[in-house]
Amino acid sequence: MKYICLIACVLWSPLRANAQENDSPEVLEWVLKTANVLEERLNNAVLLPDPANLLIKLSESYEDFDAVALIGLYCPEARKSAELGKTYCNWLNTPTHGKDVNALIALAQDARSQAFKMHDAADKCLASAKQYPPNSSFTWVDIIRTNAEFIEHDLNDGEASQNMHILSQKVEYAKHIFHDTQILSARLNNCDKIYDAATEGLNFCTEILAAPNWATAKVHLQKALEQSLKIKEWAGACR
Numbered sequence: 001m002k003y004i005c006l007i008a009c010v011l012w013s014p015l016r017a018n019a020q021e022n023d024s025p026e027v028l029e030w031v032l033k034t035a036n037v038l039e040e041r042l043n044n045a046v047l048l049p050d051p052a053n054l055l056i057k058l059s060e061s062y063e064d065f066d067a068v069a070l071i072g073l074y075c076p077e078a079r080k081s082a083e084l085g086k087t088y089c090n091w092l093n094t095p096t097h098g099k100d101v102n103a104l105i106a107l108a109q110d111a112r113s114q115a116f117k118m119h120d121a122a123d124k125c126l127a128s129a130k131q132y133p134p135n136s137s138f139t140w141v142d143i144i145r146t147n148a149e150f151i152e153h154d155l156n157d158g159e160a161s162q163n164m165h166i167l168s169q170k171v172e173y174a175k176h177i178f179h180d181t182q183i184l185s186a187r188l189n190n191c192d193k194i195y196d197a198a199t200e201g202l203n204f205c206t207e208i209l210a211a212p213n214w215a216t217a218k219v220h221l222q223k224a225l226e227q228s229l230k231i232k233e234w235a236g237a238c239r
Helices: 002-020 027-045 049-070 076-089 101-131 142-160 162-184 192-210 212-237
Strands: 019-024 136-138
Touching: 002 101, 002 192, 019 027, 019 101, 027 076, 027 101, 027 142, 049 101, 049 162, 076 101, 076 192, 076 212, 136 162, 142 162, 142 212, 162 212
Parallel strands: 019 136
Antiparallel strands: none
Protein backbone atom coordinates (compact mmCIF):
# COMPACT_ATOMS: atom_id res chain seq x y z
CA MET A 1 0.00 0.00 0.00
CA LYS A 2 2.82 2.41 0.87
CA TYR A 3 4.32 1.89 -2.63
CA ILE A 4 1.02 2.87 -4.26
CA CYS A 5 0.95 5.98 -2.09
CA LEU A 6 4.54 6.81 -3.05
CA ILE A 7 3.79 6.49 -6.78
CA ALA A 8 0.67 8.61 -6.42
CA CYS A 9 2.63 11.28 -4.58
CA VAL A 10 5.34 11.33 -7.26
CA LEU A 11 2.76 11.63 -10.04
CA TRP A 12 0.81 14.30 -8.16
CA SER A 13 3.77 16.42 -7.09
CA PRO A 14 4.49 18.02 -10.50
CA LEU A 15 0.85 19.04 -10.73
CA ARG A 16 1.02 20.57 -7.30
CA ALA A 17 4.32 22.29 -8.15
CA ASN A 18 2.80 23.79 -11.27
CA ALA A 19 -0.19 24.89 -9.24
CA GLN A 20 1.91 26.98 -6.87
CA GLU A 21 2.39 29.76 -9.37
CA ASN A 22 0.40 30.44 -12.49
CA ASP A 23 -0.97 33.17 -14.67
CA SER A 24 -4.43 34.34 -13.69
CA PRO A 25 -7.32 33.21 -15.94
CA GLU A 26 -7.94 36.88 -16.72
CA VAL A 27 -4.42 37.28 -18.15
CA LEU A 28 -4.55 34.02 -20.10
CA GLU A 29 -7.93 34.89 -21.61
CA TRP A 30 -6.41 38.17 -22.80
CA VAL A 31 -3.53 36.24 -24.39
CA LEU A 32 -6.08 34.07 -26.21
CA LYS A 33 -7.88 37.14 -27.57
CA THR A 34 -4.58 38.69 -28.66
CA ALA A 35 -3.58 35.46 -30.41
CA ASN A 36 -6.91 35.48 -32.29
CA VAL A 37 -6.29 39.05 -33.44
CA LEU A 38 -2.79 38.11 -34.59
CA GLU A 39 -3.94 35.04 -36.50
CA GLU A 40 -6.67 36.95 -38.33
CA ARG A 41 -4.45 39.93 -39.17
CA LEU A 42 -1.53 37.83 -40.41
CA ASN A 43 -3.79 35.51 -42.36
CA ASN A 44 -5.33 38.49 -44.16
CA ALA A 45 -1.87 39.86 -44.85
CA VAL A 46 -0.83 36.60 -46.51
CA LEU A 47 -4.02 36.44 -48.57
CA LEU A 48 -3.48 40.01 -49.86
CA PRO A 49 0.30 40.08 -50.36
CA ASP A 50 0.79 43.76 -51.05
CA PRO A 51 4.31 44.76 -49.82
CA ALA A 52 3.15 47.91 -48.03
CA ASN A 53 0.27 46.06 -46.38
CA LEU A 54 2.59 43.25 -45.29
CA LEU A 55 5.00 45.71 -43.68
CA ILE A 56 2.19 47.43 -41.81
CA LYS A 57 0.66 44.16 -40.59
CA LEU A 58 4.03 42.80 -39.49
CA SER A 59 4.74 46.00 -37.55
CA GLU A 60 1.32 45.94 -35.88
CA SER A 61 1.76 42.28 -35.03
CA TYR A 62 5.19 42.93 -33.55
CA GLU A 63 3.56 45.29 -31.05
CA ASP A 64 0.97 42.67 -30.07
CA PHE A 65 3.53 39.87 -29.67
CA ASP A 66 5.66 42.31 -27.69
CA ALA A 67 2.75 43.14 -25.38
CA VAL A 68 2.37 39.43 -24.56
CA ALA A 69 6.12 39.00 -24.11
CA LEU A 70 6.25 41.95 -21.69
CA ILE A 71 3.90 40.19 -19.26
CA GLY A 72 6.48 37.53 -18.42
CA LEU A 73 4.04 34.63 -18.59
CA TYR A 74 4.45 31.59 -16.38
CA CYS A 75 2.99 29.58 -19.30
CA PRO A 76 6.26 28.51 -20.98
CA GLU A 77 5.14 27.63 -24.50
CA ALA A 78 3.03 30.77 -24.82
CA ARG A 79 5.98 32.83 -23.63
CA LYS A 80 8.25 31.13 -26.17
CA SER A 81 5.80 31.71 -29.04
CA ALA A 82 5.46 35.39 -28.14
CA GLU A 83 9.23 35.83 -28.38
CA LEU A 84 9.48 33.93 -31.67
CA GLY A 85 6.51 35.85 -33.08
CA LYS A 86 8.29 39.11 -32.26
CA THR A 87 11.38 37.88 -34.09
CA TYR A 88 9.48 37.02 -37.28
CA CYS A 89 7.57 40.31 -37.25
CA ASN A 90 10.73 42.36 -36.77
CA TRP A 91 11.43 42.29 -40.51
CA LEU A 92 14.20 44.90 -40.31
CA ASN A 93 16.30 42.58 -38.17
CA THR A 94 15.86 39.23 -39.91
CA PRO A 95 19.21 38.69 -41.66
CA THR A 96 18.26 35.19 -42.86
CA HIS A 97 15.34 36.58 -44.86
CA GLY A 98 15.30 38.87 -47.84
CA LYS A 99 13.18 42.00 -48.04
CA ASP A 100 11.16 41.20 -51.16
CA VAL A 101 7.46 40.33 -51.09
CA ASN A 102 8.05 36.57 -50.96
CA ALA A 103 10.30 36.97 -47.94
CA LEU A 104 7.69 39.13 -46.21
CA ILE A 105 5.00 36.53 -46.92
CA ALA A 106 7.24 33.86 -45.38
CA LEU A 107 7.74 36.01 -42.27
CA ALA A 108 4.00 36.60 -41.94
CA GLN A 109 3.33 32.86 -42.28
CA ASP A 110 5.94 32.02 -39.62
CA ALA A 111 4.51 34.68 -37.31
CA ARG A 112 0.98 33.38 -37.89
CA SER A 113 2.18 29.89 -36.93
CA GLN A 114 3.54 31.28 -33.66
CA ALA A 115 0.25 33.05 -32.99
CA PHE A 116 -1.53 29.72 -33.40
CA LYS A 117 0.94 27.99 -31.07
CA MET A 118 0.62 30.79 -28.53
CA HIS A 119 -3.17 30.38 -28.56
CA ASP A 120 -2.92 26.62 -28.13
CA ALA A 121 -0.43 26.94 -25.26
CA ALA A 122 -2.43 29.63 -23.45
CA ASP A 123 -5.60 27.57 -23.83
CA LYS A 124 -3.94 24.57 -22.18
CA CYS A 125 -2.52 26.73 -19.38
CA LEU A 126 -5.94 28.27 -18.83
CA ALA A 127 -7.53 24.83 -18.51
CA SER A 128 -4.82 23.85 -16.02
CA ALA A 129 -5.28 27.06 -14.03
CA LYS A 130 -9.02 26.38 -13.77
CA GLN A 131 -8.54 22.72 -12.81
CA TYR A 132 -5.73 23.39 -10.32
CA PRO A 133 -6.28 26.91 -8.95
CA PRO A 134 -2.89 28.42 -8.12
CA ASN A 135 -1.90 29.41 -4.62
CA SER A 136 -0.83 32.71 -6.15
CA SER A 137 -1.35 34.09 -9.64
CA PHE A 138 0.10 37.02 -11.53
CA THR A 139 -2.71 39.45 -12.35
CA TRP A 140 -2.81 42.74 -14.26
CA VAL A 141 -2.45 44.60 -10.97
CA ASP A 142 0.72 42.65 -10.14
CA ILE A 143 2.20 43.16 -13.60
CA ILE A 144 1.59 46.91 -13.75
CA ARG A 145 2.56 47.60 -10.15
CA THR A 146 5.76 45.60 -10.58
CA ASN A 147 6.64 47.79 -13.55
CA ALA A 148 6.05 50.90 -11.44
CA GLU A 149 8.25 49.51 -8.65
CA PHE A 150 11.08 48.80 -11.10
CA ILE A 151 10.85 52.39 -12.36
CA GLU A 152 10.94 53.77 -8.82
CA HIS A 153 13.93 51.59 -7.95
CA ASP A 154 15.92 52.74 -10.98
CA LEU A 155 15.12 56.42 -10.54
CA ASN A 156 15.81 56.41 -6.81
CA ASP A 157 19.11 54.60 -7.37
CA GLY A 158 20.07 57.15 -10.00
CA GLU A 159 19.28 60.06 -7.71
CA ALA A 160 21.13 58.52 -4.78
CA SER A 161 24.27 58.07 -6.89
CA GLN A 162 24.76 61.85 -7.23
CA ASN A 163 26.51 60.97 -10.50
CA MET A 164 25.16 62.01 -13.90
CA HIS A 165 26.69 59.01 -15.66
CA ILE A 166 24.96 56.52 -13.34
CA LEU A 167 21.76 58.54 -13.36
CA SER A 168 21.66 58.46 -17.16
CA GLN A 169 21.99 54.68 -17.17
CA LYS A 170 19.24 54.25 -14.60
CA VAL A 171 16.96 56.64 -16.46
CA GLU A 172 17.44 54.64 -19.67
CA TYR A 173 16.29 51.52 -17.79
CA ALA A 174 13.27 53.42 -16.46
CA LYS A 175 12.43 54.64 -19.97
CA HIS A 176 12.26 51.07 -21.22
CA ILE A 177 9.83 50.11 -18.47
CA PHE A 178 7.68 53.20 -19.02
CA HIS A 179 7.57 52.23 -22.71
CA ASP A 180 6.69 48.61 -21.87
CA THR A 181 3.87 49.85 -19.65
CA GLN A 182 2.67 52.14 -22.42
CA ILE A 183 2.50 49.25 -24.92
CA LEU A 184 0.64 47.00 -22.51
CA SER A 185 -1.84 49.61 -21.27
CA ALA A 186 -2.75 50.52 -24.85
CA ARG A 187 -4.07 46.98 -25.27
CA LEU A 188 -6.10 46.75 -22.08
CA ASN A 189 -9.52 48.10 -21.22
CA ASN A 190 -10.01 50.97 -18.76
CA CYS A 191 -6.28 51.64 -18.77
CA ASP A 192 -6.12 55.13 -20.31
CA LYS A 193 -4.81 56.74 -17.13
CA ILE A 194 -1.94 54.25 -17.01
CA TYR A 195 -1.13 54.96 -20.65
CA ASP A 196 -1.11 58.71 -20.02
CA ALA A 197 1.08 58.37 -16.94
CA ALA A 198 3.54 56.11 -18.80
CA THR A 199 3.67 58.62 -21.66
CA GLU A 200 4.32 61.50 -19.25
CA GLY A 201 6.95 59.41 -17.48
CA LEU A 202 8.74 58.84 -20.77
CA ASN A 203 8.69 62.56 -21.49
CA PHE A 204 10.13 63.44 -18.09
CA CYS A 205 12.85 60.81 -18.49
CA THR A 206 13.83 62.43 -21.78
CA GLU A 207 13.99 65.77 -19.98
CA ILE A 208 16.27 64.26 -17.34
CA LEU A 209 18.69 63.02 -19.99
CA ALA A 210 18.68 66.44 -21.68
CA ALA A 211 19.13 68.40 -18.44
CA PRO A 212 22.09 70.83 -18.37
CA ASN A 213 22.80 70.28 -14.67
CA TRP A 214 21.98 68.09 -11.69
CA ALA A 215 19.43 70.47 -10.17
CA THR A 216 17.33 70.52 -13.35
CA ALA A 217 17.64 66.75 -13.76
CA LYS A 218 16.39 66.26 -10.21
CA VAL A 219 13.27 68.35 -10.85
CA HIS A 220 12.32 66.19 -13.84
CA LEU A 221 13.24 63.03 -11.93
CA GLN A 222 10.72 63.87 -9.21
CA LYS A 223 8.05 64.39 -11.85
CA ALA A 224 8.87 61.01 -13.42
CA LEU A 225 8.59 59.40 -9.98
CA GLU A 226 5.16 60.98 -9.56
CA GLN A 227 4.04 59.25 -12.77
CA SER A 228 5.25 55.87 -11.48
CA LEU A 229 3.18 56.42 -8.33
CA LYS A 230 0.13 57.17 -10.46
CA ILE A 231 0.70 53.95 -12.41
CA LYS A 232 0.81 51.98 -9.17
CA GLU A 233 -2.27 53.74 -7.80
CA TRP A 234 -4.41 53.14 -10.91
CA ALA A 235 -3.19 49.63 -11.74
CA GLY A 236 -6.30 47.97 -10.35
CA ALA A 237 -8.57 49.55 -12.97
CA CYS A 238 -7.03 47.82 -16.01
CA ARG A 239 -8.82 44.81 -17.48
